[in-house]
Amino acid sequence: MLDERKLAVLRAVVEDFVNTNEPVGSKALADRHRLGVSPATIRNDMVALEEDGYITQPHTSAGRVPTDKGYRLFVDRLSSVKPLSSAERRAIESFLTGAVDLDEIVARTVRLLSQLTRQVAIVQYPSLTRSSVQHVELIPLGTQRVMMVVITNTGRVEQRVIDGLGEINETAVNDLRGMLNRAISGLYLGEVPGAVEDLPSQVPPEHRHMALSVLSVLLESLVERHEEKIVLAGTANLAAVDFAASLRDVLEALEENMVLIRLLGEAKDPSMLTVRIGAENFHEGLRSTSVVSADYGVGNQSLAKIGVVGPTRMDYPGTMGAVRAVARYIGQILAGQ
Amino acid sequence: MLDERKLAVLRAVVEDFVNTNEPVGSKALADRHRLGVSPATIRNDMVALEEDGYITQPHTSAGRVPTDKGYRLFVDRLSSVKPLSSAERRAIESFLTGAVDLDEIVARTVRLLSQLTRQVAIVQYPSLTRSSVQHVELIPLGTQRVMMVVITNTGRVEQRVIDGLGEINETAVNDLRGMLNRAISGLYLGEVPGAVEDLPSQVPPEHRHMALSVLSVLLESLVERHEEKIVLAGTANLAAVDFAASLRDVLEALEENMVLIRLLGEAKDPSMLTVRIGAENFHEGLRSTSVVSADYGVGNQSLAKIGVVGPTRMDYPGTMGAVRAVARYIGQILAGQ
DNA sequence: TCCTGGCACTCCATGGTCCTCAGTGCTAAT
């Protein structure tokens, strides 16, 4: 049904349309690409491609435009990830070296990715649930409150002030800190609830109230409410695009953290590039955008995701190359820390 | 030169233009506002206002549009800050209560402000330089590294990993922590450098290297590199506006943290509402936007600023009311913490 | 059987013309 030449035509249509943003006709194709056949033949192929739903006409007597299905086929079978130029690779290195802490790594990464792709970049902080506890610190603040600081092996630091403990006994705090660290340091956050279950019973009754308060905040902040921090950059790049849906809808969607999390979260294949095209995205406002995302992590442990949001009419090979490269570099940097 | 009636005409022009986004003519003015004179008289006044540069015509035979100078006069003399409706006030309360930490307060505030004004909201974290040290914590991480956590009275927490200390001696860390807290807790960050000057000499020589490393990181992260954290929300509201400058330029400017900081920083009058209109903004891309900003703080100590960015054609009284109200509420919440 | 040149057809985009209408400036009268 879809012989080699038809696929070549589809590829040419996608490439030309991405370049020019104008419906592409049979003549233009025959001129620009060495397909070795006449426009008439191309027209016949186009009819077949249109019948199968890979391309469409905005109106009679106009050229063809790829559909979501067409882009999908292009991404799956007709293109390969484009490796970065050496200039781009140097840009990555100079951009990411010299970051002093996780916040800065993430901030720089997201800017880098948006500049490389000229689109909107999204970077997720290393997931809490896939991190392990490195240290728990309890810091008395005055005589009534305690600040809890949890440091993970991925560099994330979560802090929370705990209130309503009554008068604080410093040695009790020290004891609790010691017990907590012995119980949970080194564990994955998902294992924490089980590990602290019988901790209260080991605390002398007069301090059990404090221990319970601290534990409940710990569990709440780390496990139940495992908020995923997300940063994005490059929204200005959207202004250049003219969306089928209104720009406002896209911007609104991008401001919803939950939407972004799901957007990245729906990757099918762990540790691989994922591309979601147009209506494949669950969100109304993102029907005319595509999302390219990838896992990053240390070794083969995936920590979180990064991604790029742009118009369905995007340079998939280039974008995929940039996302993959940045994901690898960020993994290296985290490993080196 | 500018008698009462001319001012009334200017006010009416501004109000109508803000509402309709269309040049306003003498007849429409006479109809909608009870100026008590005929369109012809209004026309004469308009000529005078135009000669003085308060309004302008997009082209002959069109209505008038306020200039930056016109908006300026309107803000300074012809309008008053509009108090919030009770519904809005309730919205603020329900929005801001229940925030557990500073991050959440700031995140909620910026969303709230953007929703109230339907524009882009900017919120600055409480400035480090105007905060005081509540506690410094040193946490050994493994045997080679120490994490330093600085907690300020405004709820900001800065953390940094310190490397290259060689083998760590736990009691030495404890001693240093004690000395540090005795030396600087309670001080404003600006006073920290002076207060730690002669600290190294009090440390036993074998641990002096560690002390120096810790101090240098402390000074660098808090004082020299006093980065101002800024958050913004509501960029989607820009999509509804048609800017003279391109939307892209505006979005780009808003992604530059340094620009935002200057934008808020240029307030003339502390603890008051500041309005910068159009070309009064230093930044090219923001020539067709206005910025309404205000200080917030606890008591009469100003901690940082919040603001709103929108088209010069904005509802100044309403926006100013919202900014002022939110600034006050955030001050109360911080005071209550 | 597949490809190609030729041809009639279809619409969009472009640009010109005309007309309407909101709004102006000016003048003369109150």
Next chain:
DNA sequence: ATTAGCACTGAGGACCATGGAGTGCCAGGA
């Protein structure tokens, strides 16, 4: 000083003609 009246202006919308890119189809050729 204010107003009614009036001629004038220019943007924007409706209308129409035209050019051209692109199509579908068919008949002839490899």
